[in-house]
Amino acid sequence: MTTHIGLGRRGEEAAAAYLSRLGWTILDRNWRSRDGELDIVAHDGREHIVCEVKTRSSARFGDPLDAITPAKAARLRRLAWQWAAARGVGGTSVRVDVLGLVADGDGFSVDHLREVC
Template identity: 45%
Template sequence: MTHNRHLGQQGEAAAEAFLQRQGFEILDRNYRYRRAEVDLIAKKDKLLILVEVKTRSTHAFGFPEEAVSARKEEMLHLAAEHYLEKINWQHEVRFDVISILWRNHQPEILHIEDAFH
């Protein structure tokens, strides 16, 4: 497994644990629809959040959250539409980004709620 892939998996695990500590139930991980993928899908009461997780080990190439492009946002919306239809979700939906900078074997987590609004 490559370093970047391993780091990404560590970041997703840290983001999942973070959301669970906030009282969210994780419904799905790495949900795919066509070429689109949502890293985490979580629920709390009548709120569904679709989460893009970006993890880096350094700021050398910018902050992790800066790597979420307009194209990635578009793909997240595509996957979300399919998921919402699949589960017949009739309540509030939010798109979040969780940015993780891995330092000294510990994640520094920045949770950006309603990232595309």
């Protein structure tokens, strides 16, 4: 389990670095409400984006993006609205993206799926 948690943390660090390279501003990491957690909330200069990060050690058991079910997408949307309300940005658009990371040597390959919900 410790290895799994470490992989997830390294994946979130890599995802935040990827978003920063895109020029996005990281606003929150691991934001929690009683209904769940948002991995990363960022701003790309135009809108707020909730980023769900899915990290895998390999693609042997499928693409990490496959973990986003309709129920998971709906929960992410609800959490995005909660984050916006808590931060006072309820009148603005909040998009939900998913970053699928697969370990690739010492780093990660990143698959960025935009506007999943």
